[in-house]
Amino acid sequence: xxxxxxxxxxxxxxxxxxxxxxxxxxxxxxxxxxxxxxxxxxxxxxxxxxxxxxxxxxxxxxxxxxxxxxxxxxxxxxxxxxxxxxxxxxxxxxxxxxxxxxxxxxxxxxxxxxxxxxxxxxxxxxxxxxxxxxxxxxxxxxxxxxxxxxxxxxxxxxxxxxxxxxxxxxxxxxxxxxxxxxxxxxxxxxxxxxxxxxxxxxxxxxxxxxxxxxxxxxxxxxxx
Numbered sequence: 001x002x003x004x005x006x007x008x009x010x011x012x013x014x015x016x017x018x019x020x021x022x023x024x025x026x027x028x029x030x031x032x033x034x035x036x037x038x039x040x041x042x043x044x045x046x047x048x049x050x051x052x053x054x055x056x057x058x059x060x061x062x063x064x065x066x067x068x069x070x071x072x073x074x075x076x077x078x079x080x081x082x083x084x085x086x087x088x089x090x091x092x093x094x095x096x097x098x099x100x101x102x103x104x105x106x107x108x109x110x111x112x113x114x115x116x117x118x119x120x121x122x123x124x125x126x127x128x129x130x131x132x133x134x135x136x137x138x139x140x141x142x143x144x145x146x147x148x149x150x151x152x153x154x155x156x157x158x159x160x161x162x163x164x165x166x167x168x169x170x171x172x173x174x175x176x177x178x179x180x181x182x183x184x185x186x187x188x189x190x191x192x193x194x195x196x197x198x199x200x201x202x203x204x205x206x207x208x209x210x211x212x213x214x215x216x217x218x219x220x221x222x223x224x
Contacts, residue, residue: 030068033058034082037075042120045127046076046135073135080128080136083121088144090114091173094151100158101220108176108211115184116204122184148173164219172215179211
């Protein structure tokens with residue numbers, strides 16, 4: 001039985017071929033499904049997750065869920081696309097006209113904030129990578145590569161100006177990804193090893209101070 005808030009007719013396009021705008025109720029239902037699916041996918045991965053699990057987590061019937069998302073793949077790709085927008089935002093904010101040291105320091109902090117605020121999205125992305133990224137390789141080779149290429153040129157420009165030590169800009173970005181995302185993907189391990197005294201919210205600030213010191217020590221040219 002379909003939700004009483006669903007519009008009559010299943011067509012998603014108008015007669016002119018353009019997609020129909022979503023109503024407020026439709027958007028709320030889709031957001032509810034996506035939030036539930038994020039929990040399920042981040043826990044079980046794409047292969048282990050089922051439509052039944054997502055429907056149960058969303059508190060709706062399976063037929064009702066399938067009205068909004070006919071296939072599991074559609075839910076997953078929507079989540080991945082939204083996650084990539086969030087994930088790439090800190091790198092997009094790196095300003096070529098800014099001072100390189102504050103810019104890189106800010107990037108490290110923004111990535112740590114993402115690990116703190118979006119751990120499920122980070123685990124979802126990690127699961128996809130471990131499977132060989134079969135469903136999002138086009139996104140990686142497209143938008144992600146283009147953005148990293150752009151920022152690598154920015155970092156190389158700073159190095160050419162002498163404001164940063166020479167280093168491979170791509171591997172610098174990879175290293176920042178690896179160290180900051182560790183605090184999302186391995187959060188249980190981090191809290192367990194730090195213990196009750198240091199495993200609270202302050203662990204992110206402690207991590208920020210350490211990573212800033214780690215990267216800045218290698219990047220800041222020695223004066224004198």
